[in-house]
Amino acid sequence: MPRLGNLDDLAALCDALGSKREQSTRTVTMCAGTACRACGCLPVAEAVEAEIEKQGLCGEVLFRTTGCHGFCEQGPLAIIEPGNIFYAKLKVDDVEELVSQTLKENQVVERLLYTDPVSGEKVRTEDAIPFYASQTRVLLGDNTKLSPENIDEYLSLGGYTALAKTLTSTSPGDVVSTVQASGLRGRGGGGYSTGRKWEQCRQAPGEEHYVICNADEGDPGAYMDRCLLEGNPHAVIEGMAIGAYAIGARQGFVYVRKEYPLAVRHVEGAIEQAHEYGLLGDNILGTDFSFDVKVVHGGGAFVCGESTALMASLEGKVGEPRAKDVHTVEHGYLNQPTCLNNVETWANVPKIITNGAEWFAQKGTQNSKGTKIFALTGQVKNTGLVEVEMGASLREVIFDIGGGPQNGRAIKAVQTGGPSGGCLPESEFDLAVDFDELYEAGSMMGSGGMVVMDDSACMVDVAKYFLTFLQDESCGKCLTCRIGISRMLDIVTDVCEGCGTPEQLDLLEDLAWTVSVGSLCALGKTAANPVLSTLKYFREEYEAHIEQESCPAGVCPALIHYTIDEDTCNNCGLCAQNCPYEAISGDKESGYRINGEICTRCGICVESCNKKAIVKS
């Protein structure tokens, strides 16, 4: 690769690559993100490539594999242009037809199209799929357009021109002003103004300044950052380079958990390729600006995503938070001014520079601008990564994009913000996706986890789940977090087991307050949110466990019982055969009984009974 000596070299290369891109009459794009790989997309992709060659279409058809498109549950998936035809759940056996019919003959293969679970109808194009139609895919859209393993693809879409523009015609102060004017707020959880952070860091005296990308992403169920880094690593690197120029840094780090091997590989490959073009390294594009990025692998501790713990870990120390009364923008990595931003925050930066602060600030609400990516999971029809404009209501995300409840059940709550966030009831679904609105309602935007729960979920059990997670992930340094969480968990466990008392609920609230005001870092400070929000909105569920010793959703094992309804039972004995714990005794003559002492409430007998004679109470 030739080193790009100046702005013109880059512009010429981008143009050349861009027009080459436009020339290809036909493209097949397949997602090869982690989730699609797990669905077996690689053999399908290989087969498509081979089939294109076999049918003699090599010159006409451009084939590319990309990062995650978001609709993971439909993988392996392919988009064929022109026509925007969307094929879902592809198998190797489908490939011959895909190539001969669609690529050669321009015929749509009906059976490969996606069926919308809400309307039951086949959908022909990607754009028409309700899951995508209500999204605003500013960042994720690029994931579908480029191969993350080839820098030319990023350049063909005008990649690195934002950096070039910045280096050649903007002063660092103006870059900060632009970011500040855009209203961008950190996507890693806290929602701190990115422009203000940059300004503070830029102003802080130090021998060196550093920029860091936080790709530690440890919330259960969240994978937004992984998909951005996997699917479009150059956007993150370009964003970091712009930030580095703005605050005066020469070195950057991507702190990525090692459980994300594909993201690690793609970002490392991207750095190498950017080097070859001279887009990283010394005198970038012939300017005085030099900047390099190093990838550092995190061990996967949730707490290492916290800024001070992350920097300690980067320094080779134990990944443990320190008191943050002194900010990392002044004293961060190696005690120098350090600017840490989340993957999604960095990825937004080139967009802002290219399109201008006003363009970004137009999207969203008064105080939350732009778009936000969520990992939509749980009991909705469509799950996956979704990107919506700030200000969209939770209802739109859950019902329009998510398609509403599964199996005709009723949706009861949504959990946003991961372990630091909270559970909001259906009555709050008109709340907007907005940092401040969610916070005031007792939850959080967080980094973008969104778990939808229907009436089969027990909210006390949900609180218990998050407390268990936090108890394990607390670093254990400070008392309120280490002991406070375990005491909260003990109380919630008592409630789940039917031995809670009304006084314990008061104690739980008092304790939750203590943990939130007393803890050293944000892990502890927010650890009570799952408890406080469920107590606020679903107190009656706690009370039912305590006063009636019943779990309304029928989830908590200690409070549910299975019995065999003698009138319905035909004594077939299937339940007894299937019970893995041998808790069902009896014979065909005298009938069967479940021994409550041995029964673990796994529910396998219920599934096995053809007569539906086993009742849960």
Place this chain on the structure above:
Amino acid sequence: MPEMVTLAIDEQEVEVEEGTNVLAAALGAGICIPNLCYLPGLKPTGACRVCIVEVEKNGRTKMTASCTLEAKDGMVIHAHSENVLRARRNIVELLVAEAPESEVLQVLAERIEVEDVRYPERDNDCILCGRCVTACAEIAATGAKGSIGRGMNRHIGLPFYNEEYCQKCYECRERCPMEIAPQSRRDPCGVCGSELSKNEDLIPEMCGDCELD
């Protein structure tokens, strides 16, 4: 001459050298903020949370440990506000429930009027205040002791649990507030003396000799 900063702690003006932490500033001015993991003169860790205070800024308050908080000019600190007393009592209550046998914790609880302990007792010798780790790192300059594990698994140990890393100076034992180390001084707070200790009925025995008012 080092720069001086002036802050207000419980409405009392206190002048200290720049870089002093708020806990040290308060103790130096005769205002007792109960504390446990802090070792005067050494790097504070903020582990026990007993020294919690409220910082007032632009009309809003935030609670934080005072040992890890650097005193700044114009800072306004409340060390005995209603919130602080409530949080501190709850924190010490949690501590006592972890190690009900500990004399030091009982004294601390008595001093700040923890009335009852609402949690089932656990039976721990060590409450992970981390004083031994600080002593090993800073006084002995050995840096052998450290914390191992996360969350409830966290414990103090030597690298690879290998005794050879220990220089046997026992600076750590000297500073352990718990009963694990028989020769420890078992002082709950380095220097003590309390606003609360002005209440004759509440002064625990060991507060009697305190140099602070």
